[in-house]
Amino acid sequence: xxxxxxxxxxxxxxxxxxxxxxxxxxxxxxxxxxxxxxxxxxxxxxxxxxxxxxxxxxxxxxxxxxxxxxxxxxxxxxxxxxxxxxxxxxxxxxxxxxxxxxxxxxxxxxxxxxxxxxxxxxxxxxxxxxxxxxxxxxxxxxxxxxxxxxxxxxxxxxxxxxxxxxxxxxxxxxxxxxxxxxxxxxxxxxxxxxxxxxxxxxxxxxxxxxxxxxxxxxxxxxxxxxxxxxxxxxxxxxxxxxxxxxxxxxxxxxxxxxxxxxxxxxxxxxxxxxxxxxxxxxxxxxxxxxxxxxxxxxxxxxxxxxxxxxxxxxxxxxxxxxxxxxxxxxxxxxxxxxxxxxxxxxxxxxxxxxxxxxxxxxxxxxxxxxxxxxxxxxxxxxxxxxxxxx
Amino acid sequence: xxxxxxxxxxxxxxxxxxxxxxxxxxxxxxxxxxxxxxxxxxxxxxxxxxxxxxxxxxxxxxxxxxxxxxxxxxxxxxxxxxxxxxxxxxxxxxxxxxxxxxxxxxxxxxxxxxxxxxxxxxxxxxxxxxxxxxxxxxxxxxxxxxxxxxxxxxxxxxxxxxxxxxxxxxxxxxxxxxxxxxxxxxxxxxxxxxxxxxxxxxxxxxxxxxxxxxxxxxxxxxxxxxxxxxxxxxxxxxxxxxxxxxxxxxxxxxxxxxxxxxxxxxxxxxxxxxxxxxxxxxxxxxxxxxxxxxxxxxxxxxxxxxxxxxx
Numbered sequence: 001x002x003x004x005x006x007x008x009x010x011x012x013x014x015x016x017x018x019x020x021x022x023x024x025x026x027x028x029x030x031x032x033x034x035x036x037x038x039x040x041x042x043x044x045x046x047x048x049x050x051x052x053x054x055x056x057x058x059x060x061x062x063x064x065x066x067x068x069x070x071x072x073x074x075x076x077x078x079x080x081x082x083x084x085x086x087x088x089x090x091x092x093x094x095x096x097x098x099x100x101x102x103x104x105x106x107x108x109x110x111x112x113x114x115x116x117x118x119x120x121x122x123x124x125x126x127x128x129x130x131x132x133x134x135x136x137x138x139x140x141x142x143x144x145x146x147x148x149x150x151x152x153x154x155x156x157x158x159x160x161x162x163x164x165x166x167x168x169x170x171x172x173x174x175x176x177x178x179x180x181x182x183x184x185x186x187x188x189x190x191x192x193x194x195x196x197x198x199x200x201x202x203x204x205x206x207x208x209x210x211x212x213x214x215x216x217x218x219x220x221x222x223x224x225x226x227x228x229x230x231x232x233x234x235x236x237x238x239x240x241x242x243x244x245x246x247x248x249x250x251x252x253x254x255x256x257x258x259x260x261x262x263x264x265x266x267x268x269x270x271x272x273x274x275x276x277x278x279x280x281x282x283x284x285x286x287x288x289x290x291x292x293x294x295x296x297x298x299x300x301x302x303x304x305x306x307x308x309x310x311x312x313x314x315x316x317x318x319x320x321x322x323x324x325x326x327x328x329x330x331x332x333x334x335x336x337x338x339x340x341x342x343x344x345x346x347x348x349x350x351x352x353x354x355x356x357x358x359x360x361x362x363x364x365x366x367x368x369x370x371x372x373x374x375x376x377x378x379x380x381x382x383x384x385x386x387x388x389x390x
Numbered sequence: 391x392x393x394x395x396x397x398x399x400x401x402x403x404x405x406x407x408x409x410x411x412x413x414x415x416x417x418x419x420x421x422x423x424x425x426x427x428x429x430x431x432x433x434x435x436x437x438x439x440x441x442x443x444x445x446x447x448x449x450x451x452x453x454x455x456x457x458x459x460x461x462x463x464x465x466x467x468x469x470x471x472x473x474x475x476x477x478x479x480x481x482x483x484x485x486x487x488x489x490x491x492x493x494x495x496x497x498x499x500x501x502x503x504x505x506x507x508x509x510x511x512x513x514x515x516x517x518x519x520x521x522x523x524x525x526x527x528x529x530x531x532x533x534x535x536x537x538x539x540x541x542x543x544x545x546x547x548x549x550x551x552x553x554x555x556x557x558x559x560x561x562x563x564x565x566x567x568x569x570x571x572x573x574x575x576x577x578x579x580x581x582x583x584x585x586x587x588x589x590x591x592x593x594x595x596x597x598x599x600x601x602x603x604x605x606x607x608x609x610x611x612x613x614x615x616x617x618x619x620x621x622x623x624x625x626x627x628x629x630x631x632x633x634x635x636x637x638x639x640x641x642x643x644x645x646x647x648x649x650x651x652x653x654x655x656x657x658x659x660x661x662x663x664x665x666x667x668x669x670x671x672x673x674x675x676x677x678x679x680x681x682x683x684x685x686x687x688x689x690x691x692x693x694x695x696x697x698x699x700x701x
Contacts, residue, residue, distance in 0.1 A: 049597075052597070052601060053600075054597050054600070073600070073605060074597075074600045074601045074605070075600065075601060075602070075603040075605060079601070080601065081597075081598070081601055083594045083597070083598060084594070085592065085594050087592065087594040087595045087597070087598035088595075088598075089595070089599075089613070089614070090618070091617040091618065100602050100604070100613075101601075101602040101603060104602055104603030104604060104609070105603055109606075109608075109609070166598075166602070
């Protein structure tokens with residue numbers, strides 16, 4: 001347990017006139033797994049590179065533990081990093097790749113000169129220690145049979161594991177990962193995702209992980225910081241990011257099935273959709289045009305005799321194992337498509353009852369419905385089903 | 391060429407097993423299409439080499455109408471000719487100075503420049519200028535710079551209380567003087583080749599190395615740049631060797647092989663014997679030796695690249 005927290009205060013970065021990072025404040029706890037999530041070009045990799053020390057901030061400061069590191073060179077920051085392209089040394093064996101950070105930190109320039117091993121017992125001793133440590137790390141990562149190979153002779157997953165080995169071998173206090181899984185195929189990605197989570201639990205190092213893949217972020221992190229055009233929009237636990245996104249942009253970005261957006265009008269607490277009043281009320285919301293955002297599982301297909309909010313033509317049914325996703329034509333509601341997700345058993349039962357044919361009746365579940373203002377901010381107003389709310 | 395032809399032939403045979411004549415027609419087409427390139431190569435490279443080799447077996451004198459074959463006579467004469475050995479020695483020394491210095495300096499300058507972003511273009515142009523200049527004209531400038539009486543170098547040395555060196559007139563120094571000019575001329579070209587080679591080292595790799603503590607200049611060269619640039623280095627060394635062996639302009643303009651044969655190099659001797667001495671047969675024998683040496687450099691390059699290119 002030797003992870004250190006990271007404290008980023010008022011960090012800014014400009015390239016010429018373009019502002020890549022605008023006033024970033026982020027407080028990462030020691031031993032935490034925090035993910036920077038955002039679309040490409042949002043500045044998440046830039047922020048990571050600032051922490052690693054490859055680029056300098058225009059203003060602001062970064063601390064690791066109690067140390068101010070804003071102006072330190074990369075090797076003095078006590079951070080390790082895994083890159084998207086693995087960035088292994090192609091001319092060195094796996095063992096040499098993993099041992100390189102140790103060789104550089106434990107041996108002086110003179111001791112690293114060729115032949116110094118022959119003359120100094122101390123150098124031989126250090127080399128033996130390094131070999132032992134490399135062996136131990138290789139054992140942890142299942143790399144022992146591959147120690148003599150060159151990176152070109154390894155598969156993508158093996159290469160990434162070597163990169164992880166090179167990063168953890170010197171026991172850094174902070175571990176940075178820049179989209180480390182995006183060059184791998186889907187199955188391997190899930191496997192390595194689990195390995196990285198295990199590694200985090202085992203080492204207690206602070207992990208800062210950058211990705212544009214929201215499922216990765218949700219699956220691995222203690223907290224997720226969603227970034228959008230150079231600022232952190234929301235930083236919270238994965239459940240909260242999913243259930244209470246602070247902005248419509250976050251709601252759109254998170255979730256494997258796209259969130260449904262309905263243009264609505266609030267009039268004295270009633271929510272009007274296509275001039276008709278929904279069975280949903282937002283008592284405290286001001287009168288204005290808003291967006292009602294519904295996760296696919298916040299809509300419920302009901303049989304015709306039950307009270308529905310709207311009935312839509314069914315376009316397509318998509319099976320994915322235990323879940324079924326329905327795609328409905330929502331042009332009557334002023335939007336394009338509505339996606340509804342439900343358990344497969346429920347879908348079969350409703351279809352058996354004749355409730356899902358070419359039309360499907362839908363009801364909004366109030367507890368997970370989200371109301372966003374005209375500018376895309378989450379409205380604090382409580383949503384409740386009519387009747388139950390009074 | 392023959393390989394692709396036979397491939398096409400095979401696939402055709404599989405597709406149409408009946409019409410064998412068409413397969414032959416296809417082959418003829420192949421030869422017809424490759425003929426221009428082959429004839430050009432024959433006329434400009436292969437035929438002259440064959441002619442040179444034949445002439446080297448005769449006692450032909452330039453301008454004479456008659457000649458007679460003397461077998462390997464020119465070659466045995468050549469092996470006993472002290473001036474030939476002197477020229478070969480001078481060429482070897484010149485190459486041994488120019489190649490390591492121009493390659494090593496180019497590598498260091500390239501390592502320094504590769505981390506520059508904006509000023510890089512300016513330096514590239516400055517270093518490449520000597521390559522674009524005419525060496526014959528530049529030799530005149532250098533003869534002034536290195537002149538032991540009026541040159542700025544001599545003035546500088548005198549003002550420091552040293553005895554001024556006259557690079558081009560002193561028989562011990564003249565070869566070094568030419569080597570300085572040769573290095574100056576080749577540095578830019580090697581630099582550009584190295585800079586191109588540097589693009590194969592990814593930014594992420596350099597950054598990973600920085601994190602691992604490989605961030606000082608010499609460590610970067612030792613652990614990252616040198617091993618990854620090895621394939622480029624082989625090409626650069628081979629090209630530099632060939633260029634160094636071809637040194638002619640500076641010799642012809644500045645020293646004429648003197649003083650006392652101190653700067654007579656292979657190509658200059660070939661020129662002297664063939665066109666001044668008019669001994670075309672003997673000159674051709676020298677040329678054959680020269681071609682063999684150049685060929686050896688090329689073979690070294692091809693073999694080394696094949697071995698080293700893959701990690």
